[in-house]
Ligand code: SF4
């Protein structure tokens with residue numbers, strides 16, 4: 032998993048043919064001349080048989096959509112990354128300095144057993160603006176045997192959530208960017224190509240990758256606020272703006288999550304954790320709550336589904352993500368990718384599948400998929416309709432089916 | 440010994456004698472006897488309240504009512520209003536009554552709040568081209584959908600009694616007695632046609648109105664007038680009235696002369712007796728007692744309808760609200776200081792309670808802190824005058840707004856503040872048959888429908904401009920509000936940022 036894979040010298044992908052569609056010269060346009068429109072880009076790839084994919088592939092996908100970013104943040108998440116430590120929580124941190132690291136380690140020692148820790152190699156790039164954070168990862172096991180743990184009355188996962196929230200909230204200069212098993216998040220402030228180089232993403236291999244490049248508007252661009260935003264094994268890459276943020280925040284805060292990343296996107300991660308892990312809703316039902324059908328369309332559903340649809344709209348009205356978005360959501364056990372766009376589909380989202388059906392892709396733009404799999408079969412998910420792909424199972428939903436397939 | 444000193448008149452009807460055609464319609468119009476016909480001319484007597492009935496009835500527009508220009512020597516502290524009320528009090532020796540809600544210059548916080556709109560980063564929505572939803576629910580919500588051990592959703596365990604409305608609007612509780620049969624018929628009909636709720640008020644439900652029961656919220660007040668289990672099961676929700684914003688801590692008094700056949704039958708009290716609603720419910724002296732009444736009402740309706748509680752906005756409203764929700768209320772109504780009334784002691788009306796803007800925000804925040812906000816429906820009322828007020832009130836935390844005065848204005852009321860006298864010249868707040876007959880139920884109902892329809896369209900326009908396509912995403916969405924008033928401390932309490940402050 033750590034071995035270094037040499038990158039191709041050419042800027043063009045190995046799969047792309049030459050010819051009239053040759054467009055690699057585009058990358059030579061200086062940044063200052065590039066059009067300043069668009070918004071965030073998201074991309075994801077996975078192998079259904081669980082075989083590993085090099086980070087260079089997702090790097091290629093996300094950097095192909097360079098018009099969708101403005102250098103204020105990017106990130107990657109890989110699943111199936113630590114087979115040797117698959118049962119440990121991998122907490123990956125950004126520290127401002129050694130002091131914040133020491134303070135964090137003090138807190139960690141109260142909450143968890145440390146199995147292993149290591150520095151995450153980083154390579155600051157010339158175009159990026161310092162200061163750069165210290166990046167460190169810890170493989171930990173919660174101290175579930177202690178009396179202190181019993182007194183919290185929390186499940187193991189909720190205990191980990193509380194630990195992450197309390198570090199992010201109270202240890203100055205320390206941010207836990209991922210805390211799940213067999214996965215890690217690599218993110219920061221910069222262009223996608225810079226962040227990819229900063230972490231040397233190509234040195235890692237995972238069975239699923241998600242990635243994000245950012246064009247922030249309503250919130251500041253900063254390291255911890257970049258995407259993916261992750262809690263436990265959930266990670267979310269979000270392209271959009273949540274016009275209902277004040278309402279969504281209310282719900283997640285009532286459930287004990289703390290919103291401290293200065294970006295509206297973090298509520299999306301917490302909503303998934305709340306509805307699917309804690310309330311045990313099927314993914315389709317949670318997706319429906321976030322991007323519900325219009326009432327006039329609900330009327331047309333068969334009785335059972337109509338009841339469920341209405342009940343979800345009533346019960347989870349604060350989980351409704353109003354406004355434009357497309358999101359990629361990752362989860363372990365089994366490694367799963369969920370791709371979902373808002374109910375008007377005001378942000379782009381396309382899916383792709385290799386000829387042999389083993390590789391599945393999702394991205395804001397088709398070009399990102401074609402850049403790594405030229406012959407991919409492309410389809411678009413419908414508005415508010417989730418595509419779900421699982422390692423070992425394949426494409427569970429294509430995002431074009433009736434809303435509750437398998438959910439009632 | 441006569442102690443009366445005449446209180447100077449406030450309004451002056453001016454008759455344009457040249458335009459007047461001597462039809463004498465205005466004399467009939469005036470239910471306060473302020474005009475007479477003498478020496479072939481319309482003459483002005485005392486008692487004009489500026490209800491404007493004559494102005495609108497006059498076929499030649501010959502009448503103008505003005506405030507009398509120079510009744511009192513100016514004084515910065517003793518305003519004419521204060522001097523007039525002292526005079527009136529010295530005459531009568533009694534508590535001064537009034538109606539229509541606070542008439543004091545408290546800061547109107549709604550006017551200090553600005554709304555947001557979408558630009559560039561999120562697209563605004565044209566409600567004429569794309570759906571913008573305003574469907575609203577009232578009742579308790581389960582907090583989560585129940586999933587059984589096999590991972591299947593258990594809908595039977597998740598569903599609760601809930602009322603579905605097409606707009607986040609409820610016509611507030613106005614009893615038969617405080618308004619005429621025709622007026623109540625018009626309001627109920629409007630509610631049915633709009634598929635929203637209307638409050639019955641505390642006077643029970645007249646037999647003729649059971650046809651609207653699916654759009655009615657029954658009020659159980661301290662007098663318990665007209666409350667039967669049949670009635671409670673017929674309507675779509677039940678509201679326990681603890682207080683009213685216009686007169687917190689006060690009860691009600693419908694004088695015996697208004698208790699004629701119609702009222703006596705509906706309220707189930709003898710003809711001509713005073714209908715007195717005690718200040719507290721005499722079976723509710725604590726929160727535990729309230730909990731019992733909620734249970735009793737749920738039992739007697741066989742858990743088929745939501746049971747709510749309505750309180751006046753008072754200083755500790757957040758804590759009280761949370762107690763009420765814990766006591767089992769499925770919905771909660773907060774009525775603000777400026778809310779209307781058919782009759783209230785002026786001193787309470789103008790001086791007790793708190794504005795609805797602050798109250799609704801305080802309750803929303805408190806219920807959120809206690810993790811209760813996703814379980815209960817919050818209704819807010821008390822001078823929601825326009826669609827703009829409604830939108831701001833929803834963004835401050837209300838699921839549903841209650842509206843009374845504006846609906847009455849739609850029917851013709853001019854807010855002359857004389858409801859307590861029972862001589863409403865518009866046929867609304869009166870039981871005098873000749874006056875009540877002035878209100879055409881159909882016309883009045885249509886006007887109320889028109890107004891709320893317009894409000895709902897304005898709500899959609901505003902939401903569309905904000906990039907929000909369903910009203911639940913506006914509820915408590917303070918991020919989309921900014922404060923622009925004189926007192927930033929209010930913004931803090933409302934948990935609203937100041938204008939000019941950005942997102943992050
Ligand atoms: S209603 Fe008008 S026209 Fe008729 S008598 Fe009165 S002032 Fe004259």
Ligand code: SF4
Nearest residue numbers: 852853855856858863
């Ligand atoms: S209801 Fe009638 S009496 Fe009351 S304020 Fe309106 S017009 Fe005046």
